[in-house]
Amino acid sequence: MNIATTDTEIISRVLHGENNLYAALVERYRNFVFTIAMRFTPHREDAEEIAQDVFVKAYRNLADFRGDSKFSTWLYTITNTTCISFLRKKKLAVHSLDQEHVFEVADAQNSDFKANQVEAKSRMQMVNQAIQMLSPDDAKIITFFYKGEQSLEEIGRIIGLDPNTVKVKLHRARQRLRNKMEEHFAEEVKNIAD
Template sequence: MDDIEIINQVLQGDQQSFEELIKRYQHFVFTIALRYSRNREDAEEIAQDVFVKAYRSLADFRRDAKFSTWLCTIAMNTTRTFLRKVKPRMDPLDPGTVHAQHTGNSADPTEKRSTHLLVNHVIGLLSADDATIITLFYKAEQSIEEIGVIMGLTPNAVKVKLHRARLRLKEKLELYFADEIKEILN
């Protein structure tokens, strides 16, 4: 079933069908919340709030965009509201002391996970906007236009911001993890 069919079922009174939407998008929403909050517990709380808000507002979903785009907008707004209410926390990871470990075997699932963790960590070192645009484009596979809707930007502005975010990501990778990158590429 696609998202629209599930939404129609929920709106017709089958509240249990909403669980399928939660299963499909819980990782997506959690990732967005974590990018901004940088705290697992806060991200879990935010994700829960996002789905409650989405459920309550489901009748307002206009269907002129993908459900994931609409949900992402709710996630970003909920996260921003949450973060305004809490005091900023110190990032427990010092980027200068965090190093990924690699085995040297690119077919090794452990190395792939390590590489994935390395990239995620470096994305976490970016500003919230840069991390969000990278996450939306590469992990959530949102189009330039969808990212524009989510972030309130024109498609051209998204392209420029994405380009600049990629450059900053590359700089951080080269700055903090030059040895690991060389090992991955070999």
């Protein structure tokens, strides 16, 4: 199967009948959607159910994606709405988007890593732990930019800030993240650099 490289190409081909290519979008964004869902519920099973619902809704409404923003921004909106609806139906307590255990639980979702993947996961957990030490605002901006691959404009739309303000906040958040990494994981950071 010849898979298109961009989201827009994949979406276009899916809309023109190549439905099996939708799996490439699911694979590309499953961790992103799952991580967001874990911010709303501490239960992995609920987050998995939400993620499935998100991808079903996204597939059914794929023709509504106009391409004004990244697919991930559009998918974030569906995920956010689906999480809130799910929690209302289940009458669960809504958890903060920035609870400390969210990234750790999300990182633990895959257990069949090879040796080099285990090392990469360990590094990612270290980074996620450092992100957890940041303020909720810093953690949110770092997550949107790096994990969600959102542009400054998209982040601004999501959190209601001017893109220039987001740029400044991102720069400061990166500095604080680097400080946390150096302060709490100095030996690990040194080993990575070697």
